[in-house]
Amino acid sequence: MSTDQNILVKLNDAGLQLNNKWLVKGVSLQVEKGKIVTLIGPNGSGKSTTAKIALGIYKKIDGSVEKYTNKVGYVPQKISIDWTLPLRVNDFMMLTESLNKETIDEALSLTGVIHIKDKNLGDLSGGEFQRVLLARAISKKPDLLVLDEPVQGVDFTGEIALYELIKKISDELSCGILLISHDLHTVMSATDHVVCLNGHVCCSGSPMDVAKNNEYKALFGEQASQILSRYQHKHDHIHTDEGEIKKN
Amino acid sequence: MFDDFFIRALVAGIGVAFVTGPLGCFVIWRRLSYFGDTLAHSALLGVTLAFTMEFNIAISVFVISSIIALILIQLQKKTNLPGDALLGLLAHSSLAVGLVVIGFLTFIRFDIMGLLFGDILAVSVDDLLIIWIGGALILLVLKLIWKPLFASTVNYELAEAEGLNPDRAKAIFTILMAAIIAISIKMVGLLLITGMLIIPAAMARNLSSSPQSMVIYSIIGGLLSVIIGLFTSLEFNTSSGPSIITAALLLFILSLFKIKQSIKLKN
Numbered sequence: 001m002s003t004d005q006n007i008l009v010k011l012n013d014a015g016l017q018l019n020n021k022w023l024v025k026g027v028s029l030q031v032e033k034g035k036i037v038t039l040i041g042p043n044g045s046g047k048s049t050t051a052k053i054a055l056g057i058y059k060k061i062d063g064s065v066e067k068y069t070n071k072v073g074y075v076p077q078k079i080s081i082d083w084t085l086p087l088r089v090n091d092f093m094m095l096t097e098s099l100n101k102e103t104i105d106e107a108l109s110l111t112g113v114i115h116i117k118d119k120n121l122g123d124l125s126g127g128e129f130q131r132v133l134l135a136r137a138i139s140k141k142p143d144l145l146v147l148d149e150p151v152q153g154v155d156f157t158g159e160i161a162l163y164e165l166i167k168k169i170s171d172e173l174s175c176g177i178l179l180i181s182h183d184l185h186t187v188m189s190a191t192d193h194v195v196c197l198n199g200h201v202c203c204s205g206s207p208m209d210v211a212k213n214n215e216y217k218a219l220f221g222e223q224a225s226q227i228l229s230r231y232q233h234k235h236d237h238i239h240t241d242e243g244e245i246k247k248n
Numbered sequence: 249m250f251d252d253f254f255i256r257a258l259v260a261g262i263g264v265a266f267v268t269g270p271l272g273c274f275v276i277w278r279r280l281s282y283f284g285d286t287l288a289h290s291a292l293l294g295v296t297l298a299f300t301m302e303f304n305i306a307i308s309v310f311v312i313s314s315i316i317a318l319i320l321i322q323l324q325k326k327t328n329l330p331g332d333a334l335l336g337l338l339a340h341s342s343l344a345v346g347l348v349v350i351g352f353l354t355f356i357r358f359d360i361m362g363l364l365f366g367d368i369l370a371v372s373v374d375d376l377l378i379i380w381i382g383g384a385l386i387l388l389v390l391k392l393i394w395k396p397l398f399a400s401t402v403n404y405e406l407a408e409a410e411g412l413n414p415d416r417a418k419a420i421f422t423i424l425m426a427a428i429i430a431i432s433i434k435m436v437g438l439l440l441i442t443g444m445l446i447i448p449a450a451m452a453r454n455l456s457s458s459p460q461s462m463v464i465y466s467i468i469g470g471l472l473s474v475i476i477g478l479f480t481s482l483e484f485n486t487s488s489g490p491s492i493i494t495a496a497l498l499l500f501i502l503s504l505f506k507i508k509q510s511i512k513l514k515n
Contacts, residue, residue: 055409074409081402085277086456095399096410120457146409 006032007068008144008176009054014063016049023049025062025200029193031144031176036167036190038179041197042219047180048077050197051146054178069144073137075130077148077180087121089113089132097140107139108132110165112158126153134162138169145169145177159183163190184220254482256376257368257435261474261492263379264432264444267386269467271428272449273459274421275442277401282332283320284442286339288429290316291438292346295363299356300349306378306430313426316342321422366437366489368481375434382431386424393417398459435474437489447496448473454503469499 008031015025024046031037031054039047053061055074081087093104108114111131116124124132134150147166151159167190170177179191188194188207195204196216203213210216275284294312298305316338323334350358362370390397393416400407400414407414429441436444448469449462456462477492484491 052405052409055405057405057408070411072410074406076403076405076409079403079406082277084279084453085402086453086458086462087402088458091458091460092402095402096395096407096412098395140410 006034007066008033009068009178010066011050011054012064012066014050014053014061014065016046016053016058016061022199024053024197027053027063027195027197027201029195029201029204031178033143033176034170034174035192036170036177036179037193037195038181038188038191039195039197040181040184040220041202045197046199047197048148051148051178051180055146069142071140071143073140073142073145075133075137075145075147075150077152079133081121083122089117089119089121089124092121092132093136093139095136099139103139107135110138111135111162127155127158130154131158131162134165138173141173141175143175145175147177148180149182150179151181151183166190253369253371254478256371256373257478257488258475260371260376260379261435261478261488262471263376263383264428264435265448265470265474266467267383267428268432268444269448269452269470270387270390270463271424272445272447272470273452273463273466274397274401275425275445276449276453280425281442281446282335282339284425284429284445286320286335286342287313287316287426288433288438288441289339290342290346291429291433291441292363293342293349294430295433295438296346296349296353299358300353304378305433306375306382309433310426310430312342313429314423317422317426361487362437363433364437364439364489365487366433366435366440366492368435368478368488370434379431379435382427386427386431389420390424393420397421435488436492437487440489440493443493443496444470444473447493447500451496451500451503454500454507469496469503472499 010030011027014027016023027046027050029037039050041047049058052058053065054067055072056065056067089108090104093099093107105114105117108117111134113128113131113135116128116132121129121132130151130153134147137145137147150166151162154162166177166179169175191207193204194207194210196202196210196213196219198219202215202219203210205213275281290313291309294309295305297303297312298308301308320334320338323329324331327334329337350360359367359370361367396407396412396414396417399410399412400417404414428445429438432441432444449466451469452462452465455465473492473496476495478488480486480495481488481491
């Protein structure tokens with residue numbers, strides 16, 4: 001298969017203007033099957049906006065979005081659910097697609113929240129709710145997962161486990177993942193491609209390339225650069241087309 | 249069987265309750281009570297037009313209410329006024345214009361009380377057909393748009409991101425609202441239609457823990473309200489609309505004793 005057929009979503013010089021102010025400008029990136037693309041950047045740098053542009057939530061954008069799949073799972077950064085709705089975890093799992101019991105149970109087990117299946121959504125803790133959101137997004141076996149800070153409010157051990165799960169899902173379902181995270185430590189090890197945003201793309205490339213980039217250092221400081229370097233050992237091999245692992 | 253006006257009223261009311269049950273849940277979930285009121289008030293204009301042009305009331309009300317809904321959507325886009333101000337503007341002005349038009353139509357005798365509060369005597373066999381066929385159509389369409397409508401009620405961006413087209417569902421739902429008002433206007437009257445939508449659904453909220461059970465309780469509540477209300481209306485010679493709504497209120501008060509614990513904790 002050529003690379004082009006693997007593309008799930010592609011942003012061409014995309015941007016969004018609101019009240020004559022650019023929220024984000026000139027973003028070009030693509031998410032391919034089985035690849036994890038991570039957006040990093042300071043607060044207000046347009047990470048969530050970029051994700052929403054990729055999802056097609058914003059209609060009046062600059063540039064263009066090419067979306068090649070409709071099987072999308074989305075974990076938004078903020079979600080306000082109205083408690084006038086009587087909604088259990090189980091109902092929420094079937095929000096956008098009807099799923100059978102096994103699929104729901106499997107997804108809830110993977111994120112470790114099967115025991116709260118019949119609880120009212122309003123009674124969950126922040127971390128539990130975040131795990132339910134992730135379970136919902138992966139349960140429909142999407143081609144494209146967009147995860148906007150998927151582990152916020154999750155306890156430390158859970159955080160690592162969930163990132164490992166995300167990596168595993170990307171491999172097993174060979175779905176593409178667009179990930180937004182503040183947590184440079186955990187994320188970078190699993191990421192294939194990093195896009196560093198600050199209102200525009202300030203640099204992008206493999207985690208190592210980005211770590212060496214001067215603009216990145218200016219934005220996050222020297223320390224952040226060292227954090228990335230620490231994961232260098234995890235990138236000491238490449239996967240060849242034949243599926244073999246080759247040392248660099 | 250349908251010769252008896254009371255049987256006709258009962259059959260009509262039951263038909264209406266089946267439709268207001270599920271629609272009422274969405275009115276509560278989406279916070280559309282005042283929107284329903286606005287459409288209902290504009291129905292008076294539809295009724296006057298129907299009389300002037302000797303046209304079917306339900307269809308005329310449906311058309312006028314849909315137009316008002318479209319105007320509302322346009323005003324929301326074009327002006328900087330808040331939604332509730334626009335709703336108030338449309339609700340009261342369309343009611344006023346309707347009453348002014350009635351003033352001009354001196355050659356037709358209007359039963360204003362019947363229009364505002366419902367009149368079981370006025371339900372004809374034709375009305376029954378409109379209620380049951382129209383009602384079945386409304387429920388069918390609601391079933392078709394249930395998934396996108398419900399998903400976008402929970403969270404608009406999730407629904408949009410995962411390809412459910414929530415804007416289309418919302419537009420169709422608006423038309424369904426106009427349709428339910430058109431078919432239930434004779435039963436409950438235009439001032440009380442929103443009550444028929446909200447009160448049984450509100451009662452159902454107190455008893456249910458899932459969306460499906462809320463819809464079912466809401467339908468049961470509506471059916472009980474219609475039956476109790478109509479028998480009271482027959483017995484004490486009260487207007488049908490207020491009697492039905494009062495019955496619904498009593499059921500709501502009863503439901504307060506059974507509020508699900510989790511809701512109390514949340515608030």
